Amino acid sequence: xxxxxxxxxxxxxxxxxxxxxxxxxxxxxxxxxxxxxxxxxxxxxxxxxxxxxxxxxxxxxxxxxxxxxxxxxxxxxxxxxxxxxxxxxxxxxxxxxxxxxxxxxxxxxxxxxxxxxxxxxxxxxxxxxxxxxxxxxxxxxxxxxxxxxxxxxxxxxxxxxxxxxxxxxxxxxxxxxxxxxxxxxxxxxxxxxxxxxxxxxxxxxxxxxxxxxxxxxxxxxxxxxxxxxxxxxxxxxxxxxxxxxxxxxxxxxxxxxxxxxxxxxxxxxxxxxxxxxxxxxxxxxxxxxxxxxxxxxxxxxxxxxxxxxxxxxxxxxxxxxxxxxxxxxxxxxxxxxxxxxxxxxxxxxxxxxxxxxxxxxxxxxxxxxxxxxxxxxxxxxxxxxxxxxxxxxxxxxxxxxxxx
Amino acid sequence: xxxxxxxxxxxxxxxxxxxxxxxxxxxxxxxxxxxxxxxxxxxxxxxxxxxxxxxxxxxxxxxxxxxxxxxxxxxxxxxxxxx
Numbered sequence: 001x002x003x004x005x006x007x008x009x010x011x012x013x014x015x016x017x018x019x020x021x022x023x024x025x026x027x028x029x030x031x032x033x034x035x036x037x038x039x040x041x042x043x044x045x046x047x048x049x050x051x052x053x054x055x056x057x058x059x060x061x062x063x064x065x066x067x068x069x070x071x072x073x074x075x076x077x078x079x080x081x082x083x084x085x086x087x088x089x090x091x092x093x094x095x096x097x098x099x100x101x102x103x104x105x106x107x108x109x110x111x112x113x114x115x116x117x118x119x120x121x122x123x124x125x126x127x128x129x130x131x132x133x134x135x136x137x138x139x140x141x142x143x144x145x146x147x148x149x150x151x152x153x154x155x156x157x158x159x160x161x162x163x164x165x166x167x168x169x170x171x172x173x174x175x176x177x178x179x180x181x182x183x184x185x186x187x188x189x190x191x192x193x194x195x196x197x198x199x200x201x202x203x204x205x206x207x208x209x210x211x212x213x214x215x216x217x218x219x220x221x222x223x224x225x226x227x228x229x230x231x232x233x234x235x236x237x238x239x240x241x242x243x244x245x246x247x248x249x250x251x252x253x254x255x256x257x258x259x260x261x262x263x264x265x266x267x268x269x270x271x272x273x274x275x276x277x278x279x280x281x282x283x284x285x286x287x288x289x290x291x292x293x294x295x296x297x298x299x300x301x302x303x304x305x306x307x308x309x310x311x312x313x314x315x316x317x318x319x320x321x322x323x324x325x326x327x328x329x330x331x332x333x334x335x336x337x338x339x340x341x342x343x344x345x346x347x348x349x350x351x352x353x354x355x356x357x358x359x360x361x362x363x364x365x366x367x368x369x370x371x372x373x374x375x376x377x378x379x380x381x382x383x384x385x386x387x388x389x390x391x392x393x394x395x396x397x398x399x400x401x402x403x404x
Numbered sequence: 405x406x407x408x409x410x411x412x413x414x415x416x417x418x419x420x421x422x423x424x425x426x427x428x429x430x431x432x433x434x435x436x437x438x439x440x441x442x443x444x445x446x447x448x449x450x451x452x453x454x455x456x457x458x459x460x461x462x463x464x465x466x467x468x469x470x471x472x473x474x475x476x477x478x479x480x481x482x483x484x485x486x487x
Contacts, residue, residue: 045457206444206460221460265440 002178003237004251005403007090010083011343012076013228013330014051018083022230022330022340023347026355027376031329033212033224039196046203047210050194051226051331069135070145071110076229076336077142077190078149085150088233089245090184092151101182102147102156103173104231105165105189107335107390108198110137115195142190142229154182163295164388165189166230166338167396171254173234183239188231188339199225205264207299213332214359215296215325216303216367223297226331230339249349252383252399253282259393266302266389271295271309274395275385279313282399284383286314289321289399291354291384293345294371296325297332304366306387311369322379324372328358338388342398345386349402352380408454408481409474415453416470419446429471439465456480 011018014032015025025032032051035041041048058067058075061082070078092100113136120126135141140158147156155176159169166189173185202208202225209222240247255277259270279286295306303325311318326344333340344355353376360373383401390396409429417424420438427436433443443465447458454477462468462476 045459204444204448205441206447206463210460262440 002180004174004177004234005237005240006232006234006248006251006346007240007245008084008086008088008233009230009248009343009346010080010087011228011230011340012053012079013333013336013340014053014226015330017056017079019230019343022343026326026329026344026347027353029356029358029374029376031358032226033328033331036194038194041199044199044203046199046208049212049224051224052194053228069132071113071136071141072192073106073110073190074142074145076192076227077104077231078145080188080229080231081146081186082149084231084233085186089243090233090235096184097151097153099183100152100154101173101176101185101187102143102152102154103159103169103185103187104143104146105159105167105169105335105339106139106142107160107162107165107191108193109139110141111193111195111198113137115197146186150186152186160335161394161396162390162392163332163334163337164390164394164396165335167254167386167388167398168256168394170251170338170342170398171256171396174251174254177234177236184233184235186231186233188229189336190229191334191336192227193334194225194227209298212359213298213328214361215294215298215327215357216307216364216371217360218362218364220298220300220303222299223327223332226333227336228330228333228340229336230343232339232342247403249346249400250403252284252401253278254399255281255397257395259395261393263393264391266305267393268305268308268312270393270395271306271387271389272312274397275309275313275387278385278397278399282401284399284401287317288383289314289385290379290381291345291348292321292323293341293384293386294323294325295387295389296327296357298325298327302389304364306389307367307369318369321370322354322372322377323369324355324357326355338386338396338398341386345384345400348381349384349400352378354379354381408478411453412450412470412474412477415449416446419449427470429469429474431470432468433465433470450477454481456484
């Protein structure tokens with residue numbers, strides 16, 4: 001079987017505009033959550049908080065002509081992809097162009113553009129719709145824009161599974177490489193849906209926390225939304241070695257499952273199945289895992305269910321795991337979630353620092369494992385998994401390990 | 405039975421497709437087989453019907469009883485009248 005390695009990563013979210021800044025903030029326990037500034041959120045019942053990207057000036061990254069085509073969804077994905085490609089040093093000349101895939105997990109779509117144009121249509125009774133609406137809004141826009149920006153002509157599309165989109169995209173890319181269809185992929189996730197309509201929709205499901213996000217803690221009241229993108233260059237070990245590329249870590253395996261149960265309530269069975277499959281796929285014993293970047297949304301249901309799933313997969317090893325949710329820092333970035341969290345997971349492998357679970361108050365009896373509360377911890381990590389469990393009962397887990 | 409209680413029970417019965425007389429003030433939504441998004445939808449229907457907002461604290465689907473829900477609705481209605 002072809003071994004797959006990660007040779008580049010890029011990120012943008014509330015914690016920073018590049019992967020090193022995002023990772024540094026994670027190790028320092030910085031939270032990007034604060035009052036919404038992008039629109040008047042005073043009427044929201046949910047507290048009007050989110051992890052927004054701040055001080056992002058698109059004109060520093062894109063010329064005016066190109067920017068007209070780009071919803072923030074694509075802007076974030078392009079910024080992260082460019083960083084990942086630059087770090088990896090890969091070029092897409094010759095056959096490489098068609099032997100590379102672009103897969104971008106997106107949970108929603110270009111919502112800022114959509115809501116802006118719908119507001120004109122329905123509220124202001126505009127009789128014309130902007131001609132670039134479709135190409136800005138469409139869910140595949142980030143994947144298409146990345147392929148165009150880098151001249152990549154291999155399989156390119158969006159992967160959608162709500163909050164598991166990134167991890168499903170990474171799994172899909174890994175499978176394509178293993179199947180010999182391509183030798184490399186630019187893969188990750190993006191989301192930019194902090195709009196009044198989406199905030200109202202989440203609020204009405206009663207899953208948004210009014211105070212903050214405190215995963216696995218007693219007193220947790222729900223999730224806090226975020227936004228951004230993280231992208232990676234993954235390729236065969238052979239390809240990376242031939243190029244003399246710096247290898248960040250090995251993408252050891254992936255696992256996917258569906259609960260086939262409730263459309264919203266999580267299932268420990270489905271979550272366990274995806275984790276077990278990722279471990280099997282990676283050829284890793286449960287005892288080999290040192291760190292779990294949890295889905296850890298901060299809802300009562302997710303965190304207790306995920307804890308039960310961790311017990312069932314890891315058994316006696318579960319209490320020895322360092323488990324953290326980085327969502328109190330970058331927010332729940334939906335389609336970008338798994339990718340942003342992989343930045344934290346890779347950081348833990350490479351630097352031996354486990355990012356903390358912020359805002360932790362005290363133990364909840366239903367969440368009885370080691371969640372690395374509030375402060376980062378030094379710990380040598382040889383292998384780790386990153387969990388994403390989506391509404392719709394869709395689960396995807398990514399396993400990574402140190403190159404050894 | 406107060407009007408508010410009657411109307412609330414009607415909404416629950418309709419949404420959960422259960423007989424009205426199976427709903428008792430001491431039942432929880434969970435007892436009545438209303439879980440997950442169905443429970444959220446019941447609360448939404450109640451909010452729409454009475455034109456009120458029920459805070460998350462008043463919607464404990466596992467432990468809270470239908471009687472407590474009716475009390476929470478009456479509180480919100482009283483607050484609305486006094487505004």
